[in-house]
Amino acid sequence: MLQTGLLAMTFFLHPPASAEEGAEKTSTYLLDTTTETLLSATDPERPFPPASTAKLMTAAVVFKALEEGKLKLSTTFKVSEHAWRTGGAPARTATMFAELGSEIRVEDLLRGLIIQNANDAAIVIAEGMAGSEADFADLMNELAREIGLRNTRFANPTGYEAEGAHTSARDLAVLANYILDEFPQFYYLYSLPEFTWNNIFQRNRNPVLGEIRELDGMVSGFSETDGFNAVGSTVRGDRRFVAVVAGAPSESARIDALKRLLDSVEKDFEEVILYDAWEPVADARTFGGTKSGVALAAEAPVRVLLPRGDRHDYKIRVVYRGPLIAPVEKGQKAGELRILKNDVVTYRTSLVTMDRVEEGTMRTKALDSVTETLFGWW
Template identity: 55%
Template sequence: MSLFLFLSIAQRMRFSAFCLGLAIVCGVGSGHADTLSSSAPIAYLSEVETNTVLFSKSPVTPFQPGALAKIMTAASVFRALESGTVQETTLCPVSVHAWRTGGAPAGGATMFAELNSNIAISDLLQGLLIQQANDAAIVLAECLDGDEAAFARRMNEDAEDIGLENSLFANPTGYAAQEAQTTASDLARLARYILETFPDRYTLFSSPEFTWNGIFQRNRNPLIGEIRGLDGFGAGRSDTDGYAAVASIERDGRRIIAVVANLPSESAREKALDDLVDGAWEYFGVRTLFDRGDTVAMARVFGGTAGEVPLVASGPIEVLLPRGETLGYRLRVTYDGPLTAPVTPGLRAGELLVLGETGIVYRAPLETGGPAIEKGTLVTRALDGLVELLFGWI
């Protein structure tokens, strides 16, 4: 595998290395018959194990989440349970506001929580995620923070901590609010966070049924049973931005996360999601770019007995890439440098980025290889300093 490596200064003391023309990755075809596309105006597809972005279309275009806001509501409750702020057995009162706004009188999705009753958080979570119950969402918000506005602040603080960069949640239900917005990439990140951090609670999303207050209801996610392997997350709609969905699908040992939005109907949403999901298995396969310990690039060293140190793969670098050769990909290595001697092996010192047509599709950590580079003599360090002063590090 041959690399054409160039180092250039992005900022003082920061470097980027580019790998162009990697034959095993970069395609030369010009046709598009074998490439993945989507009818959805907004679409995002990623693979969980390798954290590879397989498809991205308008990933940061904002849209109103509708009922998809309940995924963030669930994440905030999961985090509160994890921190010990509340327990599954904590009883939450059903207020007049929760009953009237989200319960049976409202005519929407409800778990039929009885006014002035007390419900355990474990049962409210089932109502929230199996029945998409608005009363459950409001009761949980009031139980944790007193009212919906305070809980919305919790949601946004949690969203920022998780890494959602372009989302703002206005309430726990997803009821229409002009300021509420999210993006496909944020929802995919949120989905991945729940899968990785709360795998035991994730099963709630696919529980088939739930009975409360003597009323039996099946799982209200319209996509479960319609798309093979889909076992979690949900669907939403807003008057301004149409139909959207977040889905997690596992087939043949591979799990992917898919997001579609801005669709005109339920049927269009299902078809767009189904086509996108099928593409993960039809068009992509795992390719090993580097094995553990392989040298990926060389990093400059300041003031050492050697001027360069190898940056090596800290583990196998396996990426889902198109089976054909119609998509162009590039590799980029970034690191903060030059590294200052002494430099020992195993130091986390850089990152390999795989770039597709829409941006970064994969990233992997790099570490310094051996042997160790000791601090150089006073003369060596003085010469390195002079070179940097006169020419910068190139």
Template identity: 40%
Template structure:
């Protein structure tokens, strides 16, 4: 999917924010509603723990780990990330055994550096090996400007990310692991008889917020990745490098409120709905029905009155056979004369090769078309 850019969408004046890097996206379409220096590298601070959890979620989903698996708190994890370190901690006791499900909450709700290290060591043996998994996951997600070197985001000159990459990571977690994502909305967690509240300030606002994570380093400033839902529309906001915790919360609130107020998500086609047909060559039938890989939505300004138009594009005729689910076309959606969305289309059902006479007729037709194209090209060259 190629989403609509903020420049193409711009109609309503965005709010003034202080953060040097920020992005606001519509979750369903991926459309960028606002961006500022969204590709500028910056230390992730505790936002790195979002990637740590993405790796943990994958390990569970792939059957290599369970929420009931127990890991032991090493001296390194305790000293580097626990109470002796003086940073954000779960207060995990040295040499204690803790279930993965509790460690997950220690990371997600309490932002525990110790919990992140215990998970990293339990899964990969050490933080360096775990960071390899983090970077492999980042590549799978399509995060092109991020490098992770530890599980907790503690200072390292090599460790960087961008607001755009963080929005991709947030969308991936929400889409791929909805059951685990619900933990991000839990407001508190108690471990070792110490109750800590969720550090995400958006959860306490009337925004419909249900996740994700904050982060802070002196070198990075105040960071936040958040998501909220109103009337079925989900937005994701990323703030990086804010001057204070208050500023990052206020910037995120302003962008979310503006996004919900200024834009709406329109459903164009339901999941599985036939969008159109692609012409086939040599098939048992002359065309293959097309559908999206899920619901097809487009974001438009609430104040806009331009008509939406859609065009199906493919390189064709397409040679049969065609397998069900094969990506063979693209849907381009326009708002007025501006490209609003590009969505891949797949074959809704398989189409086998046709009988010999059908392939011969299609071949003769294709030959005539190609000869015409060649002659036309010579005349216009």
């Protein structure tokens, strides 16, 4: 009986990469979102309270509901006494100064949430969509699981500290990339400089905006237990990047760490074309076909950012589930090319077959079965 399995081939990248990473005490993550390449990370899975970065997920839940037609920008939600007292003016926290008992459109609540980091906006959204903060947190955690956040649990839409609530630098980068990729039509909200509500003018409350070259969003936060954090995004050249910093001891340290991450893109990395489009990368074994193997290739050039200098920590791995059963079509998705740094996947792209492999004769299939029995496929 034919047995298929996950097969892998590994190639090492030769010099020249990266200088030793600095001794950061904070968690950091730097992602090239254009190719979804992980450029650098320091303690990326360390859990910490999300603080106001939780509002990224609050916004994402709203964006998704709008995209699916469950909400409209013109939908209105009422400001409850709980939302007003807990997140509004009486709470003396970041607020859009929503008036008690008023009806506010989702579009304006999003502006308050994103531009003013408003806690009253977050609570009004949660109560309007789910009935309570706790039930809305369930929606947040459901979406977190759906998009692959693996070390995150939200307890409320504001990011107020709560037992069991945590996230990680890696998960915040994945969440930011999800928003950028799935809801680009709403990203402009993160760079709007000001918003007036209830006749009160407020500038954008994100303290890193305007402090870092070309940074155009997203959110910053602070927790008593972990210090200052931030998620920032910018375009450099023809690529967009997301940088995350958490655990910084001060506002200035947070800005400096975020700036170092984003400036390292041009200082420490260079673009490398590892393979051209349709250039053979590896051969995959086939079963029951007129040929015993077929070449695999990427449909587009494999363009990645790699460190300047020594790249001995990097290697290329080709993974596919095989052998491929004939007939095999040309252009059939068959595997994946991965780049690993110290066994952590930093980049991946699909590989397809370069040729068609016709189904073989009964004799060919019998010989393949004997080969598998005697020697295995790898």
